Structure formats: structure tokens, C-alpha cells
Amino acid sequence: xxxxxxxxxxxxTGQIGSELVMSLRERLGGSKVVALGHRxxxxxxxxxxxxxxxxxxxxFSELKEIVERHDVSQIYHLAAVLSAVGEKExxxxxxxxxRGLQNVLELARANKTKVFWPSSIAVFGRGxxxxxxxxxxxxxxTTMYGVTKVAGELLCDYYNRKYGVDVRSVRxxxxxxxxxxxxxxxxxxxxxxxxxxxxxxxxxxxxxxxxVLPMVYMPxxxxxxxxxxGVEPSSIRRRDAYxxxxxxxxxxxxxxxxxxxxxxxxxxxxxxxRQDIADSWPRSLDDRAARHDWGWCPxxxxxxxxxxxxxxxxxxxxxxxx
Ligand code: AKB
Numbered sequence: 001x002x003x004x005x006x007x008x009x010x011x012x013t014g015q016i017g018s019e020l021v022m023s024l025r026e027r028l029g030g031s032k033v034v035a036l037g038h039r040x041x042x043x044x045x046x047x048x049x050x051x052x053x054x055x056x057x058x059x060f061s062e063l064k065e066i067v068e069r070h071d072v073s074q075i076y077h078l079a080a081v082l083s084a085v086g087e088k089e090x091x092x093x094x095x096x097x098x099r100g101l102q103n104v105l106e107l108a109r110a111n112k113t114k115v116f117w118p119s120s121i122a123v124f125g126r127g128x129x130x131x132x133x134x135x136x137x138x139x140x141x142t143t144m145y146g147v148t149k150v151a152g153e154l155l156c157d158y159y160n161r162k163y164g165v166d167v168r169s170v171r172x173x174x175x176x177x178x179x180x181x182x183x184x185x186x187x188x189x190x191x192x193x194x195x196x197x198x199x200x201x202x203x204x205x206x207x208x209x210x211x212v213l214p215m216v217y218m219p220x221x222x223x224x225x226x227x228x229x230g231v232e233p234s235s236i237r238r239r240d241a242y243x244x245x246x247x248x249x250x251x252x253x254x255x256x257x258x259x260x261x262x263x264x265x266x267x268x269x270x271x272x273x274r275q276d277i278a279d280s281w282p283r284s285l286d287d288r289a290a291r292h293d294w295g296w297c298p299x300x301x302x303x304x305x306x307x308x309x310x311x312x313x314x315x316x317x318x319x320x321x322x
Pocket of ligand 1: 175186
């Protein structure tokens with residue numbers, strides 16, 4: 001990454017955005033990274049360390065004005081409605097996820113901007129192998145979020161082939177982090193359980209104990225984003241999205257791992273509509289293409305991630321920040 005470039009991160013107050021902005025600012029300098037948020041107030045760390053813009057990614061003119069004013073040459077487009085909220089508000093999910101992405105790709109076409117856009121394991125749904133899911137298989141999602149991710153992958157591939165837009169993408173599994181909690185996803189339980197273990201020693205889980213999903217810890221998630229964006233365009237052989245695999249565990253295994261640090265944690269189960277979504281997603285993925293093409297190599301497993309999460313949330317709790 002060159003430090004004469006200006007970067008914009010959309011969805012900058014969200015789970016990935018809030019940490020990606022800080023990581024990019026540490027590398028490039030605060031003034032080089034514009035954080036774009038829509039509804040939420042920015043955390044103080046983001047507001048203080050560089051430019052923050054309020055804007056709506058579905059409004060092309062707003063986005064264009066901000067991109068041009070800051071002379072942006074790379075966009076990390078993270079603003080999205082996730083799977084669970086998307087099932088409650090499918091029209092909003094379509095509008096936000098598709099219009100936002102197309103606006104970003106149109107700007108990228110006009111300004112020769114490089115783009116990162118996250119796809120998701122939600123592209124899978126029916127008729128595919130749930131273990132070591134291949135890079136190329138049937139994409140029949142069961143959620144509106146998944147529909148927007150499949151359509152988004154095709155749109156990225158189209159803009160690359162038709163207009164040469166340098167867009168790069170990965171299919172993220174659930175993301176676990178201790179900074180900003182996720183909002184409105186199906187994999188949110190794997191984060192919420194840590195917060196509740198520290199705060200109340202009790203968590204009511206909305207999926208069954210035997211539910212297995214793939215997950216990734218935030219430091220590896222950031223490495224994926226910076227890794228795929230850091231290589232030469234010729235290394236990127238897919239312009240739809242790469243499968244990523246890191247760790248997979250059942251809820252029971254996660255509970256046991258946390259109980260090593262919080263033995264009094266109790267978890268009850270009350271599955272809701274998110275169970276069906278979880279049951280339609282892969283348990284693990286074949287990510288050989290990502291490892292081969294741009295060097296994806298996650299470091300955290302369940303034990304290392306759990307140790308880190310507990311230490312970080314305990315520290316925040318002691319400081320009265322939880
Ligand atoms: C969600 O649960 O909706 C997201 C995802 C897997 O893309 N975390």
C-alpha cells in the first residue's frame with residue numbers, strides 16, 4: 001500500500017469498519033483514511049484520529065462528492081445490512097447492499113479506484129457440500145442477504161471484466177471481535193456469548209448447541225483484507241470472491257472453551273429463525289485458492305481466540321467500558 005493514496009472506508013462505525021479504519025490509520029497516517037458512517041456516532045477513537053464523514057452509500061451524489069473532495073483512490077466498502085436484519089427488512093437489505101455496491105463500482109469505474117468489498121458464506125444455501133465447501137459450487141442462498149452477496153459477487157466480476165475495475169473480495173465467515181459488536185447477523189451469538197460471559201455469566205443462545213459454523217478472529221480478518229488488497233492485480237485470479245477458512249466449532253465447544261476462563265458461565269438455548277439460516281451455511285470451506293493466490297494464512301484457532309477475547313473484554317469490564 002502506497003502512502004500517497006487516500007482511502008475511504010464505508011460502514012466505518014460497524015464491526016469490521018471501526019477496527020479497519022484504525023489499522024489503516026496506524027499504517028498510513030490519520031488524515032489519509034476517511035471514515036464514512038451513516039447512522040451511528042463514530043467512536044471517539046475514530047472521530048479524533050482522522051476525517052469522519054456522514055453519508056449514505058445508496059445516494060450516488062453524496063458518495064461522489066465525498067470521494068472527489070478527499071481525492072480517494074481506494075474504497076473499502078463495508079456498509080451492509082446483515083442476514084438476520086435482512087430477513088426482517090428484505091427490501092432495505094436489497095436496496096442498501098446492491099445500490100451501495102453499484103454506486104461504489106460506478107465511482108471506481110470513473111475514477112480508477114481500487115475496491116475491497118466483503119462477500120460472505122451466506123452465498124451458500126441449498127444443494128452444496130457443507131463440509132470443506134468448494135470454491136466453485138452451487139450458489140443458492142436462502143436469505144435476502146445471501147441473494148445480495150451472490151448478485152454482488154457477479155457485479156464485481158462484471159465490473160472487472162467489462163471496465164477493468166480492480167475489485168477484490170472474500171467470503172467472510174462469522175467474525176469474532178472485542179471492539180465493536182456486530183449488528184444483525186446470524187453468527188452474532190459467537191460474539192455475544194463472550195460479552196455475556198463477562199457481564200452476567202449467563203447467555204441465552206438463539207441456535208442449538210450442536211450448530212457448527214466457520215468463524216474468524218478480527219486480527220486475521222484484518223490480515224485478509226490488507227493481504228488481498230496488498231498484492232499485484234495479476235495475483236488475483238478471481239474477481240467474484242475467495243472462500244476463507246479459519247476455525248470451525250459448535251456452540252457447545254465454544255461454551256467449553258469459555259468455561260476454562262469463566263467456569264460459572266451458564267448457557268441456555270432458545271433457537272429462533274436464525275437456526276434455519278445457520279443450518280443453510282457451510283461448516284467449513286476449502287480456501288486453497290486464497291492461500292495460493294494471495295497468501296491467506298490465519299493464525300488464530302478456537303483456544304487462542306478465546307484467550308484473547310476473554311483478556312480484552314475483562315480489561316474493558318474492569319475499566320467500566322462494557
Ligand atoms: C451474518 O451472520 O449475517 C454475517 C455473515 C456470515 O456474513 N456475519
